[in-house]
Amino acid sequence: MTITIEKLGQAVGAQVIGVTRDQLLTDDSVAETVMTALEDNGVLVFRDLHLDPETQVAFCRTLGQVDISPGHHPVEGIYRVSLDTTKNSSASYLRATFDWHIDGCTPEDDAYPQMATVLTAKAVATSGGETEFASTYRAYDDLSPAERTYLGSLRVVHSLEASQRGVTTDPTPEQLAAWRRRPTKEHPLIWTHKSGRRSLVLGASTDYVVGLPAEESRALLDDLLRRCTAPDRVYRHTWSVGDTVIWDNRGVIHRAAPYPAGSPREMLRTTVLGEEPIE
Ligand SMILES: [Fe+2]
Secondary structure (H helix, E strand, C coil): CCCEEEECCCCCCEEEECCCHHHHHHCCHHHHHHHHHHHHHCEEEECCCCCCHHHHHHHHHHHCCECCCCCCCCCCCCEEECCCCCCCCCHHHHHHHHCCECCCCCCCCCCCCCCEEEEEEEECCCCCCCEEEEEHHHHHHCCCHHHHHHHCCCEEEECHHHHHHCCCCCCCHHHHHHHHHCCCEEEECEEECCCCCEEECCCCCEEEECCCCHHHHHHHHHHHHHHHCCHHHEEEECCCCCCEEEEECCCEEEEECCCCCCCCCEEEEEEECCCCCCC
């Protein structure tokens, strides 16, 4: 088997060519090849793979430990992403994925952010619903030496409320109370990974920079996000049924382009759990 990795964007993303669904489980070298390519490219696209849920979970287990919390789907390890509340009773929270984010910055417990996320398109939106990705490793690499020093001293409070306010600007008291039950988390702005690489911890969950006046804090976070997600830094994936995309949640932020609540779009997600804290 010859796997070819073809770059899709100049800053993030590559297509994996030459691997079939069956080879994901029968060829021992695939997991290592995928993990290396993921580290190098941040996002990997497998077109026309047509993964079934069981194979998706089994393949993810070759990459790491899989999140098996209930996911509105009969197969353990699969979480159904849909705005249709008959398919996912927590669908209202998913609208926050229309803003840039890292998965798992405000967990209910002390879980680390997930290592990787795998999405397979079961049904696609008739309009919208593309997923966009930007590299937070690249965002760090693009900083000036002075910025690296200054930002390296800053810590940021992340909250579910900040994530949700982006899409629900006028919450009911009940919504607000539910958001505030989730504990906030304080993370450094720059994440130094076990690998030695550094990335910026950005996205909708960033509430404020500790110790800065509110306006300065917001302006700084917005400016960093804008630079990280400049159009020439983004890979935008337009889904076809049967596509599978994997991204490195440690060094990539992502968002979904808005799509209507009645959209048929349905993604099957598997999460490979993280092994390192943001530090
Ligand atoms: Fe997400």
